[in-house]
Amino acid sequence: MTNSIDDLEKAECILVIGSNTTEGHPIVGLRIKKAVMKNDCRLIVAEPRHIRLCYYADQWLRHRPGTDVALLNGMMNVILSEGLADEEFIRERTEGFEEFRKVVEQYPPERAAEICGVEAEEIRRAARTFARASSAAIVYAMGITQHTTGVDNVLSLANLAMLTGNLGKEGAGVNPLRGQNNVQGACDMGALPNVFTGYQPVSDPQVRKKFEKAWGVDYLPGNPGLTIMEMVDAVLRGEVKVLYIMGENPLLSDPDIRHLKEALEKVDFLVVQDIFLTETARYADVVLPAASFAEKEGTFTNTDRRVQRVRKAVEPPGEAREDSWIIAQVASRLGYEMGDVSAPAVMEEIASLTPSYAGISYRRLEELGELRWPCPSPDHPGTPILHVDKFTRGKGRFSPVEYKPPAEEPDADYPLVLTTGRLLHHYHTGSMTRRVKPLNELVPENRVWMNPEDAKRLGVAAGEEVAVESRRGAIRVRARVTEKVPPGVVFIPFHFGESPANALTNPALDPVAKIPEYKVASVRIVTGEAMESLEYVTV
Amino acid sequence: MEQVRLNIDGVDVVTTPDRTILEAAREAGIRIPSLCYDQRMDPFGACRICIVEVEGARGLLPACATRVTDGMVVRTNTEELRRIRRTIVELLLSDHPRDCMTCESAGNCELQDLAYEYGVKETRFPGEEHHYEALADNPLIERDYTKCVLCGRCIRICREVQGVGVYDFVNRGFEAVPGTPYNRPLTETPCEFCGQCVSTCPTGAIISIPSKGKGRPWQVEKVRTTCPYCGCGCQIDLHVRDGEIIEVSSPVMVGPGQGNLCVKGRYGYAFVHHPDRLTTPLVRKDGELVPASWEEALGMVAERIRGAMDDKGPDAVAFLSSARCTNEENYLLQKLARAVVGTNNVDHCARL
Ligand code: SF4
Numbered sequence: 001m002t003n004s005i006d007d008l009e010k011a012e013c014i015l016v017i018g019s020n021t022t023e024g025h026p027i028v029g030l031r032i033k034k035a036v037m038k039n040d041c042r043l044i045v046a047e048p049r050h051i052r053l054c055y056y057a058d059q060w061l062r063h064r065p066g067t068d069v070a071l072l073n074g075m076m077n078v079i080l081s082e083g084l085a086d087e088e089f090i091r092e093r094t095e096g097f098e099e100f101r102k103v104v105e106q107y108p109p110e111r112a113a114e115i116c117g118v119e120a121e122e123i124r125r126a127a128r129t130f131a132r133a134s135s136a137a138i139v140y141a142m143g144i145t146q147h148t149t150g151v152d153n154v155l156s157l158a159n160l161a162m163l164t165g166n167l168g169k170e171g172a173g174v175n176p177l178r179g180q181n182n183v184q185g186a187c188d189m190g191a192l193p194n195v196f197t198g199y200q201p202v203s204d205p206q207v208r209k210k211f212e213k214a215w216g217v218d219y220l221p222g223n224p225g226l227t228i229m230e231m232v233d234a235v236l237r238g239e240v241k242v243l244y245i246m247g248e249n250p251l252l253s254d255p256d257i258r259h260l261k262e263a264l265e266k267v268d269f270l271v272v273q274d275i276f277l278t279e280t281a282r283y284a285d286v287v288l289p290a291a292s293f294a295e296k297e298g299t300f301t302n303t304d305r306r307v308q309r310v311r312k313a314v315e316p317p318g319e320a321r322e323d324s325w326i327i328a329q330v331a332s333r334l335g336y337e338m339g340d341v342s343a344p345a346v347m348e349e350i351a352s353l354t355p356s357y358a359g360i361s362y363r364r365l366e367e368l369g370e371l372r373w374p375c376p377s378p379d380h381p382g383t384p385i386l387h388v389d390k391f392t393r394g395k396g397r398f399s400p401v402e403y404k405p406p407a408e409e410p411d412a413d414y415p416l417v418l419t420t421g422r423l424l425h426h427y428h429t430g431s432m433t434r435r436v437k438p439l440n441e442l443v444p445e446n447r448v449w450m451n452p453e454d455a456k457r458l459g460v461a462a463g464e465e466v467a468v469e470s471r472r473g474a475i476r477v478r479a480r481v482t483e484k485v486p487p488g489v490v491f492i493p494f495h496f497g498e499s500p501a502n503a504l505t506n507p508a509l510d511p512v513a514k515i516p517e518y519k520v521a522s523v524r525i526v527t528g529e530a531m532e533s534l535e536y537v538t539v
Numbered sequence: 540m541e542q543v544r545l546n547i548d549g550v551d552v553v554t555t556p557d558r559t560i561l562e563a564a565r566e567a568g569i570r571i572p573s574l575c576y577d578q579r580m581d582p583f584g585a586c587r588i589c590i591v592e593v594e595g596a597r598g599l600l601p602a603c604a605t606r607v608t609d610g611m612v613v614r615t616n617t618e619e620l621r622r623i624r625r626t627i628v629e630l631l632l633s634d635h636p637r638d639c640m641t642c643e644s645a646g647n648c649e650l651q652d653l654a655y656e657y658g659v660k661e662t663r664f665p666g667e668e669h670h671y672e673a674l675a676d677n678p679l680i681e682r683d684y685t686k687c688v689l690c691g692r693c694i695r696i697c698r699e700v701q702g703v704g705v706y707d708f709v710n711r712g713f714e715a716v717p718g719t720p721y722n723r724p725l726t727e728t729p730c731e732f733c734g735q736c737v738s739t740c741p742t743g744a745i746i747s748i749p750s751k752g753k754g755r756p757w758q759v760e761k762v763r764t765t766c767p768y769c770g771c772g773c774q775i776d777l778h779v780r781d782g783e784i785i786e787v788s789s790p791v792m793v794g795p796g797q798g799n800l801c802v803k804g805r806y807g808y809a810f811v812h813h814p815d816r817l818t819t820p821l822v823r824k825d826g827e828l829v830p831a832s833w834e835e836a837l838g839m840v841a842e843r844i845r846g847a848m849d850d851k852g853p854d855a856v857a858f859l860s861s862a863r864c865t866n867e868e869n870y871l872l873q874k875l876a877r878a879v880v881g882t883n884n885v886d887h888c889a890r891l
Pocket residue numbers: 680696697701703704705706729730731732733734735736737
């Protein structure tokens with residue numbers, strides 16, 4: 001997030017797009033509700049599904065899945081033509097405005113309306129509300145990024161923020177909500193194929209030299225490695241022989257389960273380090289039992305860049321060990337001694353190599369409770385709001401973005417749009433929450449949500465078991481008939497191994513971010529006897 | 540912001556005009572008792588336990604609902620105030636079961652603390668008492684209105700903070716309780732099971748079912764940590780007794796949640812002690828995963844990594860790190876990949 005969770009309360013307008021905030025990020029949802037209820041903030045929700053935040057919204061834009069760019073370009077077209085842009089901000093702090101303007105001019109609200117299914121007048125109203133607010137914040141989550149046009153979507157949001165001067169000040173900003181608790185931290189720590197900690201590129205020889213010296217090795221590779229989706233392909237091509245997975249269950253979280261399953265079966269040697277024998281771990285050659293969050297010391301970095309402590313409360317069961325111990329043991333057997341891998345010592349090493357974490361230490365965290373990066377020195381208070389005086393790259397760059405349709409569009413064979421997501425009571429692949437009895441009692445099983453119109457046409461009764469089939473596979477699941485999804489769209493949460501939504505999703509990737517298109521795939525519903533002849537994907 | 544100066548119990552206090560007397564006193568280390576007050580909500584001023592004397596004011600004022608003004612002179616603990624507070628507590632106890640021995644909230648009950656502080660053993664106002672059935676209409680939250688003191692905190696937190704509004708006072712007069720519409724079970728209301736109402740209820744009227752009978756506040760050690768679920772990063776306190784997590788609470792006004800949690804953070808901890816936890820390394824032998832020693836498992840991992848490296852080079856090995864693990868562990872895993880194996884094949888499921 002460029003701004004902070006607390007800061008959202010100061011916004012005069014909030015645009016929530018592609019985020020079911022009250023379920024995916026409940027506490028951020030709380031702050032948004034508070035802004036509305038207490039501070040008369042005007043909330044605009046852009047989301048194909050009816051989500052709880054719609055109850056608090058000034059306006060709900062129900063655009064078609066995968067048409068975010070068209071909707072945003074339409075809004076920006078209105079802002080430009082009605083003279084609502086922040087010209088001073090554009091002049092002083094940005095570049096590339098002219099090319100951007102040319103593209104946006106191609107999207108009068110009528111055209112945008114045709115693509116995204118929201119009325120032109122509604123697009124105008126949203127544009128005015130957003131642009132006229134003295135501070136307007138944008139909040140988004142995986143509903144924006146999990147598309148083949150994910151990067152385009154994000155760039156469009158940045159365009160909107162710059163166009164209205166909503167960066168680098170209170171109650172504004174572009175605020176992505178990260179999915180899992182420590183996604184931010186995993187990225188910050190260089191668990192990415194192209195960067196070391198703090199996004200220092202592996203391709204930069206100076207950076208490599210620094211890490212070579214600190215780690216005591218003569219050579220670090222400069223060519224970027226494989227992303228997760230590329231790893232799967234490389235395994236299938238026989239290029240990757242050993243796959244080492246720590247604390248992830250990709251079999252449920254990745255698109256196109258069949259493909260991944262093949263890779264897990266094919267890889268020569270699979271190591272899984274986790275707290276449960278997850279769906280993925282069942283394929284492993286070696287399973288290493290790890291400690292849970294309550295059994296170790298460390299830090300997590302949350303979605304607004306707050307580094308906070310994780311503390312040990314109980315002992316790990318049996319012979320389960322902390323991940324840090326396990327990693328150091330493997331390293332040692334490969335001839336490398338990692339030395340002291342206690343959490344404070346490792347943080348010291350991180351700080352010494354990472355400019356944005358340089359001022360973070362356990363001593364300070366003990367004292368302050370939290371520190372937000374960038375925190376470049378031990379006396380720096382941390383940074384709640386990014387880009388206050390300037391952008392990291394000097395000037396903010398407008399990007400001309402054209403609308404591109406999703407990789408798969410409904411057709412005669414697969415006439416419905418499938419979109420996936422989360423439920424409040426469960427988390428990610430369910431390996432933790434589904435083992436919490438009361439939570440599982442409250443939401444014991446999966447449902448495919450469909451509009452009453454579609455249900456009627458297909459002859460599906462509420463609670464009836466149906467098959468949902470895409471070009472990649474089929475699953476069985478009961479139907480929830482509800483107005484919360486529009487006609488033509490079905491929704492399936494991905495927490496449930498017995499009816500895995502990701503057996504259906506499309507692994508088509510965003511060309512830059514390499515994020516798969518979870519939010520749009522084409523499916524059909526099969527009922528009755530025809531269900532018998534289908535082959536179901538299980539994990 | 541401009542500053543105001545006031546005097547509380549003879550102590551000069553400097554604060555800002557947005558503060559109430561109660562807040563200004565707390566900042567200055569002076570405790571004024573309260574019951575219907577919770578920092579997370581707007582003041583309500585219903586229970587009158589927090590009344591104070593303000594020089595020049597007509598009558599006594601509720602400290603929780605009165606803003607400070609410059610030059611104010613406040614007394615919080617006079618004989619007269621103590622007498623009135625004692626009477627309020629006696630009235631409350633006249634319709635409250637005296638079963639603290641078995642009450643889930645003993646030791647964490649604001650009414651019990653008041654009775655203790657004001658030395659109320661018997662009530663001078665015996666009268667009709669309520670008896671309601673405890674409602675356990677869902678797996679998480681039990682409501683026993685026999686213990687309700689009508690402070691309205693549950694109603695207000697659900698409405699003001701959670702923005703849901705499950706409860707309101709139902710019935711009139713003596714029969715009033717904070718109920719659900721048509722007394723429906725919580726599972727049939729829009730309740731989100733955040734447990735905010737549990738966290739604010741000053742008595743044992745609303746409690747968490749999974750923690751029942753598991754331990755008294757003085758028997759547990761509280762460990763402050765970060766919620767393991769979503770990216771909000773709420774701060775939570777794990778209540779540990781004999782090596783088991785028996786409850787989760789959230790420190791008020793701390794961290795992103797400011798004392799509020801969602802259902803996962805508050806109630807999603809039991810997986811830690813689940814019998815399915817892995818307790819020993821496993822290695823595949825004859826197609827089956829069987830228990831093995833760390834020595835054997837680690838030896839095998841190192842040998843196979845070494846083998847792939849020798850055979851096809853370091854890029855034949857790939858690592859998936861974890862958005863669930865700590866920063867330190869992620870750092871070490873990418874270091875293992877880069878420094879030890881010599882590959883940049885390291886990623887995690889951020890995109891997913
Ligand atoms: S659990 Fe949360 S939503 Fe449910 S009644 Fe209590 S405060 Fe309201």
